Amino acid sequence: MEELTRVEVILNDMNGNPSCPHGPMLLFKRVVNGAERSFFACSACRDRKDCNFFLWADEKVTPNKKKTWDLERDRITPKINHVKLYKMFVKLLEKSPEQRAFCHTCSILLISNEIAKKHDEHDVTFGISEYLLTHPSELLKPLENAKKEAQYLFSSHATRTIVNIARCLGAMKVLCLGTPRVHELVCSEMSTEMDSLLLDIDYRFHQFNAPSHFCWFNSFNNYFFSQEEGAHVLAEFLQRDGGHGIVLVMDPPFGGRVEPLAKTVQEIMQLHRKLCPNIHTDMLVLWIFPYFMEPQVLASCPDFTMLDYKVDYDNHSLFASGPKGRKHGSPVRIFTNANPKDIPLPNEEGYRYCEICQRWISQENRHCTQCNECSSKDGRTYVHCNECMRCVKPSWKHCVTCNRCCLPSHVCGEFVPSQLCFNCGQPGHKKRDCPRFGFDAAFLIKKQPDCTLQLNSMKMCKKRKHTQNKIDEDEKQIFTNMSSKKQKLQNVNSKKSRKNIKKRKKSKSGANTSRRPTLQL
Template identity: 45%
Template sequence: MSSEKHGVDVIINKIEDNPSCTHGPTILFERVQEGGESRRFYACSACRDRRHCSFFHWAHHKINKTKTELWTRLFKESQPATSHEEEYQRLQGIRTIAASKRSYCLSCSTLIRNNEKCGHSSCSLITPVTDSHLCNPSTLLPPKEASKYEAQYLFAKRSVDTILSLLTGLDVSLVLCVGAPRVHEAITSTSEPAFASLLLDIDNRYRSFFSPKHFLHYNMFNHHFFGGDKPKRTYRDFIGSEGNLAIVTDPPFGGRMELLAHNLMRIQDDWRTARALDSERILPILFIFPYFMENQVLSCLPSFIMLDYQVDYDNHPLYSSGPKGMKNGSAVRIFTNQKGWQCALPESEGYHFCQLCQRWVASSNIHCIKCGGCMSKDGRTYKHCDECGKCVKPSWQHCSTCSHCQPHDHQCRPNHHPPTPTCHKCGALGHKRAHCLKRLVPSPARNWSVWRCKEEPSAHGWQEYLSLPCTENRFSLTATGDSPPAHTCGRPERLRKTHFKPPAASNHKRVLGTQSWAPKATH
């Protein structure tokens, strides 16, 4: 059999029960190969390169004593030498001395007095450390550059100001910054903050600059809080405190969107639980991601919309203003679950309100009457093609051979149509492997029951029933055959544990009860 790989899928099970590495519970992945064969394995949630975290375990293998001892040793070695409380006490003392007598040790990730330098003779030091550095540590700490682990890109000031303006317009008083340190710094560095802010970030260096009530060491890919139960209580107390809460998150662009969306919904559920809110209350979220990832974002977070605002970074080679940036401006946008008219964008930067679309758009985004909207995505003014019946990029031209608009230097493909999705699991057309009814999916959001017809196969054959719960768990939806089910309650991203009710037809008997896995049916 060919060993050609068709990609790796994320299996979102009960993540907290998975084996743990130094970054918290690992993630169950499924590697699919040609012919539908697949293997599952556990790997680190935060690192996409095993050079940064070597954890790897085949799901069907038992965890032996040697591995357990290795993981335990690595976990102990990864623990900081001092507690967060001790780091904060040191910060309080450092504030009382002059900036010229302060240093920051890059090797030990801690603030020190200059008279302590003898204990750091082989370390890399930064000095002086100003009061501004203490309030805005992202201006002092060198950004991490590991592209598949902790690559850090920091918002430009104008983008921070716009995000704070959006939060003000949404009448927010509490901000949960998930991997957005510049926003947190802008809030906490003022003498009279307009918001209360809590920073959740995987960069543990921020412990030296913020109190345990303002910073928590956190992994956004598995919703893991480092340090045990105390940080979790701080988090729950914050999201449950009085005031309107919103999330601002700036995740790594190479991270798995399924995990990011799943954990944002977990935070929303925690917020509802902490405040005893009903399941219809929506937690405002500002999610920063590139516009060319729009399809992936909306497939996992279908209630979100993309704003036109171009987010700039101070230290990114492309996503910034100036001669080194992209020709049409930054490709990074803000996605939100709020209405477009609620998110006012700065008129000083050329944004305006479109009365027809009822949302704020860029000056280059001209409303198209034929399409019924402001259609530009990349910062240019799109043009409408009557033959295609839609707006396209201004550099594209309609090709009569291809029957649709293409770049002028493209290679013609006569009568070419977008390929029909093909399932790598069963080989059938019309769906992908993620929606295949024969795929083994150990997920609490996909519980299965298999029913076999008691009559002759020629009359009914085998049937599979996939039970999915409604948002309010009031009914279950059932699908048969190879087609994925249609979920009509409008909130497919909020599937929860199913309460399966068998088909009413009496000519079917139960073969297997509701399980957390889907056996492969024989047709």
């Protein structure tokens, strides 16, 4: 019997949840063939190797386990004196670039002529310019753990475009949630007209920002590592200028669950309304996320819309345009609760205004008179299918046998639509009609090998009898290339081990032949 597993996020009041070094853990519910069991796990790390704090919901925390957890939290969480670190930063600004250094091993700023012997064999950068001090994201080495920080940084052009969008929305203050480059641009070039506060899980930014401009923060559980101090900084920032002109810009890890992120956004918006009762409109949000995550974002934030702007990144080839980037440009877009017609996109990049849709669209996006919308999403011009009565990707063709549009390489009759709701896993309705469509979203995962999963277009495979996706080639390439480095290393090691086995066999066979007695004629 095949095993059907569904994992849900239970977004309860997390103040009573057990905590790991990254704050209160999230409560999950795992459903296996109808049997349910809840557990607590780290909100920030999606790999138990990065944070092994785990607890079944029906399991009691023994005194010994609590003591072990407390010791582990103290060991993992660095002790940070923000004021002391920032004083060192101010001191370095008075020094010449030749006297400035940064140890990447210890993640600390240093005066080059005062470097102790313990840094001799460390990775140290010397001759730090004032520009790098005020733009630390270009000095620090990105934390590219795909299942934790996933620290990919905007290109300079994308950063300016995002800041210009915030300005068009009337921003006087920008709350940067995991967007250090937006924060750096505002602080270094636009400090006279805008203010910025950076909330980020990368603690290295402490020493480059004043305590009033940076808080060590986990966006998946709305947790400040400095607790009351960080919460006070955010509250003071939200109340500045009477609470007017605040735009939240967020760029969370793409592999994280959308529901807790959406809850954090809503809690910040609720705090803003509570602190500023005279403000009768919601805080404007610019949420940077891939276009293929649109169903999940809209499920948690139904008042959001997706813009056509393609957000480029410096340190990820698949999230970039140009000859070294993805063929159809970056798949990352901006989701916002602002009116799309109020957000102009750069003309020099081919974006134009659609009078019918009343929003700015990309150059390859064409208005479909039958759908009455500009329907393209992935960087290509979609084509309308009269049989399906909707626009589809140009690589898809309508199959009469399957009665739907799909890739020409598909096998007719092999895939039939699933009879289960993708959101809750129950029969009788589809995801769009699911009564539980909201924060309590569920994701179906079939435990079968060699099955690439995605959140759209779930189909039931008759041949293997498991749920499998029809993924377009471009999206399949994205997910394939985003596989972990560990898996690649394992493949390399397995190849090496096979080669070593062959060599040993050859050496043994050679040794055996050398020991054979020669025939005496």
